[in-house]
Amino acid sequence: MSFILFLFLTFSFCKIGYTYEFSGTFDSYHSFRFTEGGGILVSKNIFNGDISLPVGKGYFNLSFRGTQNSFVRPVFQSEIREAYLEYSIGKFEVRVGRQIIPWGKMEKIRISDIINPQDLREYISYDYEELKIGVDALQLNFFSDRMRFDLIWVPFFRSSRSPSPGSPWDFGYPYIPGSSGERVHVDLPVRSLKNSELFAKVSFFLKWADIGFFGFSSFNDLPEVFLNTEISDNDAEYKLKGEFHKMSGVGFEFTKPVDFIILKGEMAFVKGFGLKSFGSPGEFIRKDKLQFALGLDILLRGEFQFSIQFVKEKAIGIMQGVIPDQLLNMMTFKISKKFFRNKLDVSNFFFIMTNGSESYNRTKMCIYLTDELHLIAGTDIFNGNGDVFGKYKKNSQFWIKLSYMF
DSSP states (O other): OHHHHHHHHHHHTSOBOSOOEEEEEEEEEEEEESSTTOOEEEEEEEEEEEEEEEETTEEEEEEEEEEEETTSSSSEEEEEEEEEEEEEETTEEEEEEEEOOOOOSSSSOOSSOOSSOBBOSSTTSSOGGGGBOOEEEEEEEEEOSSEEEEEEEEOSOOOOBOOOTTOTTOOOBTTBTTOTTOOOEEEOOOOSGGGOEEEEEEEEEOSSOEEEEEEEEEEOSSOEEEEEEEEETTEEEEEEEEEOOEEEEEEEEEEEEETTEEEEEEEEEEEEEEEEBSSSTTOEEEEEEEEEEEEEEEEETTTEEEEEEEEEEEEESOOTTBOSSOSOEEEEEEEEEEETTTTEEEEEEEEEETTSSEEEEEEEEEEESSSSEEEEEEEEEEEESSTTTGGGGGGOEEEEEEEEEO
């Protein structure tokens, strides 16, 4: 928490104005299983607050979340999602502190949007953007009318959060039978300059398209889990162990509008990706891989939108000894429509593996009771037998959320 102390001291010694902005939401979220005899799956109340204060030529932003959830321990949890100071000098911006930094052109697809880890403890009980966990970073930006350059340094690694043993979202680790409910000993990267993470992107805003080139050197957000053998007193004991490995890569992204159609895409080359092998449970083989995503958004009259995305990963080199179907080969479909002068918003987002082995479908209906009060209901349906979506099929659910914004 040293970065918070730093920001607090910086803020205390700065001459600030007396005006500030405070906004937030209060959500009451409840979900019910379709399967396994039904019953409540998630029941929680969430408060999100955001404070922005002017500081000279910049501002200080604080975003925090408090959660009350009767089905987990501790029942009350709180976290600072963002806490950063931003300062502008001409065409330069400097931002330091805890930040959520969205990258990428695709929707709910992580190719370039990898700066922030994710909170996967309840998997889909948050919307995609709400899953992101803030990282402590220094961000330098330069921008003009036709280009923007971003350089981001993350000195201390933060990992994604996984379901705790015993959680209804704990279905074990891929290709390690019987790992559900087992605790994992995780070795975090040593805090050193060598293990810091670096991201850079240059974007060009041209008349015919927006294009960007990015590069990174970072750790995988989720640990690579394997079965480790420990010998003591001539007895062998098997324990789950997780490790993080450094990866690097470069990539390209674009968007191009054509009348009522928007073409978009991302591509990345990633070096040092771990794939599980047929050897001892959880043994990994290092491979380089290519990631592709191509999307099409169609915007029609009457607030109607249709989107389709194709996602594919391909390892480079011989795949001998590698367990198949670990690389994504997926399509997404989205259809949304607004009714009654935008008082009702209905949407459906559908993920499906192209081999048809598993899928995930979220249907959502939002009723705007007032500008501040929204009633949202939907379903999450998982199908298949794979390790991406299929393993969650027992948690197919109906959910309802009442959201108040101020």
